[in-house]
Amino acid sequence: MAIPTKTKKIINKAGSRSAADFRTNTKNIFTARKGLNQEIIRELSRQKSEPEWMLEFRLKAYEIFLEKHMPTWGADLSKIDFDNIHYYVRPQDKTKRNWEDVPAEIKNTFDKLGIPEAERKFLAGTGAQFESEMIYHSLAENLAKQGVIFESTDDALKNHPELFKKHFGTVVPTHDNKFSALNSAVWSGGSFIYVPKGVHVELPLQAYFRINMKNMGQFERTLIIADEGSSVHYVEGCTAPTYSSDSLHSAVVEIIVKKDARVQYTTVQNWSSNVYNLVTKRASVYENGHMFWLDCNLGSKATMKYPSVILRERGAKGEIQSLAFAGKGQHQDAGGKAIHLAPDTSSTIISKSISKNGGRTTYRGLVKVIKGAQNVKTRVVCDALMLDPASRSDTYPTMDIKEKDVTIAHEATVASIGEDELFYLMSRGLSEEQAATLIVNGFASPIVKQLPMEYAVELNRLLTLEMTGSVG
Amino acid sequence: MPNLTIKNLHATVGNTKILNGVSLSVSSGEIHIIMGQNGSGKSTLLSVLMGSPKYTVTMGSAKLDKKNLLDLSPSERAQAGLFLAFQHPQVVAGVALGNFLRLAKNTIHSAQKNKKPAMAPAQFAGLMREEMNKLNIDPAFMSRSINDGFSGGEKKKSEVLQMAILEPAFAFLDEIDSGLDVDALKIVSKQISTIHKKQKMGLVIVSHNPRILDFIKPDKIHIMSKGKIVAQGGTEILKKIEKNGFESFIKKK
Numbered sequence: 001m002a003i004p005t006k007t008k009k010i011i012n013k014a015g016s017r018s019a020a021d022f023r024t025n026t027k028n029i030f031t032a033r034k035g036l037n038q039e040i041i042r043e044l045s046r047q048k049s050e051p052e053w054m055l056e057f058r059l060k061a062y063e064i065f066l067e068k069h070m071p072t073w074g075a076d077l078s079k080i081d082f083d084n085i086h087y088y089v090r091p092q093d094k095t096k097r098n099w100e101d102v103p104a105e106i107k108n109t110f111d112k113l114g115i116p117e118a119e120r121k122f123l124a125g126t127g128a129q130f131e132s133e134m135i136y137h138s139l140a141e142n143l144a145k146q147g148v149i150f151e152s153t154d155d156a157l158k159n160h161p162e163l164f165k166k167h168f169g170t171v172v173p174t175h176d177n178k179f180s181a182l183n184s185a186v187w188s189g190g191s192f193i194y195v196p197k198g199v200h201v202e203l204p205l206q207a208y209f210r211i212n213m214k215n216m217g218q219f220e221r222t223l224i225i226a227d228e229g230s231s232v233h234y235v236e237g238c239t240a241p242t243y244s245s246d247s248l249h250s251a252v253v254e255i256i257v258k259k260d261a262r263v264q265y266t267t268v269q270n271w272s273s274n275v276y277n278l279v280t281k282r283a284s285v286y287e288n289g290h291m292f293w294l295d296c297n298l299g300s301k302a303t304m305k306y307p308s309v310i311l312r313e314r315g316a317k318g319e320i321q322s323l324a325f326a327g328k329g330q331h332q333d334a335g336g337k338a339i340h341l342a343p344d345t346s347s348t349i350i351s352k353s354i355s356k357n358g359g360r361t362t363y364r365g366l367v368k369v370i371k372g373a374q375n376v377k378t379r380v381v382c383d384a385l386m387l388d389p390a391s392r393s394d395t396y397p398t399m400d401i402k403e404k405d406v407t408i409a410h411e412a413t414v415a416s417i418g419e420d421e422l423f424y425l426m427s428r429g430l431s432e433e434q435a436a437t438l439i440v441n442g443f444a445s446p447i448v449k450q451l452p453m454e455y456a457v458e459l460n461r462l463l464t465l466e467m468t469g470s471v472g
Numbered sequence: 473m474p475n476l477t478i479k480n481l482h483a484t485v486g487n488t489k490i491l492n493g494v495s496l497s498v499s500s501g502e503i504h505i506i507m508g509q510n511g512s513g514k515s516t517l518l519s520v521l522m523g524s525p526k527y528t529v530t531m532g533s534a535k536l537d538k539k540n541l542l543d544l545s546p547s548e549r550a551q552a553g554l555f556l557a558f559q560h561p562q563v564v565a566g567v568a569l570g571n572f573l574r575l576a577k578n579t580i581h582s583a584q585k586n587k588k589p590a591m592a593p594a595q596f597a598g599l600m601r602e603e604m605n606k607l608n609i610d611p612a613f614m615s616r617s618i619n620d621g622f623s624g625g626e627k628k629k630s631e632v633l634q635m636a637i638l639e640p641a642f643a644f645l646d647e648i649d650s651g652l653d654v655d656a657l658k659i660v661s662k663q664i665s666t667i668h669k670k671q672k673m674g675l676v677i678v679s680h681n682p683r684i685l686d687f688i689k690p691d692k693i694h695i696m697s698k699g700k701i702v703a704q705g706g707t708e709i710l711k712k713i714e715k716n717g718f719e720s721f722i723k724k725k
Contacts, residue, residue: 419525424562424618427522428576428638429550429583438575442566442617 020239024109032088044088061174061184068178074333075302085217089131125150127207132188149194156192171254179278183252190220195230204233211240217248226261238269255283264292271300281307288315295322308337311345318347323447326359335365346377355391374405384414437467481532490516492699498674508696514678518644522556551583553641557631570614624651642674661687
């Protein structure tokens with residue numbers, strides 16, 4: 001597919017860390033003071049004019065959050081100061097459907113990032129979240145006519161209360177972990193997607209998440225329901241400017257893939273190195289449904305993210321493919337989980353990670369097959385590439401298999417960037433940096449190739465940028 | 473006319489001495505063949521000249537005209553006009569041969585004094601197809617990963633293709649004829665000869681197999697043994713090898 005040059009330029013701009021590293025002065029309508037308590041949650045819910053059940057849901061979740069211990073088995077989270085975070089920042093009154101109505105400063109921010117105007121050209125719908133709220137959401141008219149819903153999760157709570165209540169919190173329960181509880185208490189923004197029976201959304205739907213403020217906590221909540229025989233591809237991108245103090249991004253994503261439906265969820269995130277990125281993503285997959293997580297993690301201070309598939313009915317299929325890049329002071333703790341609850345289900349987990357300058361990557365994965373889930377096929381591949389001796393990579397694959405009739409394949413490689421490969425490429429005139437960049441791009445290419453063209457271009461640029469100045 | 477001058481070159485890998493004082497002089501347009509037993513240091517000599525990090529040069533010099541090659545990184549040597557066709561070409565997964573070669577060619581161009589403009593993808597693909605056709609390589613190889621899943625013969629052809637595209641001033645061919653069947657040997661040898669005639673580069677060819685000389689006419693043949701050149705001459709030297717083997721040269725020393 002040919003991309004117009006202007007679009008390409010804008011995408012390239014959006015992709016570069018330095019291009020994303022700017023701050024906008026905005027006048028927020030409401031900024032909650034730092035720290036979290038019941039009052040702040042009540043105020044947040046009041047400002048959103050939420051139904052009573054949601055306020056109760058939030059307050060209950062807050063209790064669970066307080067009770068839950070910090071996870072200590074993954075990335076170092078001991079420096080997170082929950083009292084030094086703004087949990088709710090409302091940049092404008094309500095989500096706009098028209099780009100022209102978005103306040104100028106916010107519009108400028110997304111224009112600088114090249115979103116969403118240029119991308120509208122190759123997307124079926126676009127959303128943009130600034131701080132706590134979705135400031136903009138749009139959907140192609142023909143899809144709206146077919147009954148497709150693509151709204152901010154807050155709007156969906158108001159506009160589709162029954163559909164919302166039936167599915168919300170059913171895939172990721174509040175008490176799943178400390179951060180799913182935190183998200184459940186203070187969630188704001190995110191996308192709600194419903195695709196009716198048999199409808200195929202051909203072009204991707206995209207949402208872009210931007211943290212702008214210092215000490216910001218972003219807690220979007222995304223819920224995707226693909227009804228029987230439908231299909232949809234959702235793409236999310238994330239950036240934030242660099243601050244000396246830390247921000248927290250803690251999303252919950254719930255996906256329901258009904259019989260014969262297919263959902264692809266693609267993430268290209270490039271958080272600045274002061275963001276803790278602690279996200280719970282999970283999909284419930286029914287008969288012959290197909291869930292595909294494509295997860296590319298660059299940037300952030302620490303990421304803990306293990307997209308999961310729960311294969312509930314016969315023939316359900318789950319794929320989790322991820323790419324992680326950890327530079328200096330960064331820890332990417334990522335992987336995936338496949339839970340086989342039914343016969344004839346299959347899963348594939350492919351994880352590729354790159355670490356440099358003392359960066360650390362961890363693959364953490366779980367494959368679980370319950371007794372009676374016969375003829376399950378599962379394949380786990382994790383490859384790590386380390387660019388220097390200071391970097392680190394660990395693999396923690398867990399297999400919990402209670403059924404005999406299962407086909408399991410597991411491959412893992414850890415490699416340092418090879419002297420022989422470097423010499424070969426350099427003998428053709430490439431500098432050491434060019435050679436190392438090519439090797440990294442080549443290593444990542446099986447994942448990158450599966451991104452939509454525009455994002456593949458962006459990701460290759462990001463990787464090249466990460467490699468600049470990394471050698472010699 | 474550029475000259476490659478190697479004087480008294482010594483090199484080690486770990487604590488093992490591999491080169492024990494090699495001296496060799498090649499002018500552009502000349503073809504030199506280096507023969508010798510396994511382990512005599514032939515391949516090492518070529519790798520050391522290209523700057524392989526495996527080896528340490530302990531003594532001697534290697535100059536391209538006035539440029540001291542031993543001070544340069546492999547990249548800089550390539551940019552100065554050297555090329556090595558590897559005996560065992562390296563697999564680089566996920567990197568398309570065509571993209572890589574275009575980057576290499578444009579990098580070499582931009583490093584030269586009289587900079588040629590960078591080649592655009594379409595223009596470069598045209599050049600690639602032309603050269604691939606001459607070597608009977610399927611154009612699909614352009615988008616395949618470098619040497620990934622290539623047969624022995626395909627790897628060797630790909631090395632010659634890279635030489636044709638990058639147009640070096642001096643090329644070292646390390647057993648370019650090994651692993652080739654009769655037909656492929658003919659195509660590869662002829663193409664080396666054609667490229668040589670067109671580009672007038674200096675060629676240093678390491679080989680075990682005198683059959684390559686059916687297609688390539690050398691100016692000089694050198695016999696290496698124990699890290700040194702122990703004999704040199706014209707094609708008449710081949711008859712000696714055929715009659716008495718490499719042993720005769722070693723004993724003479």
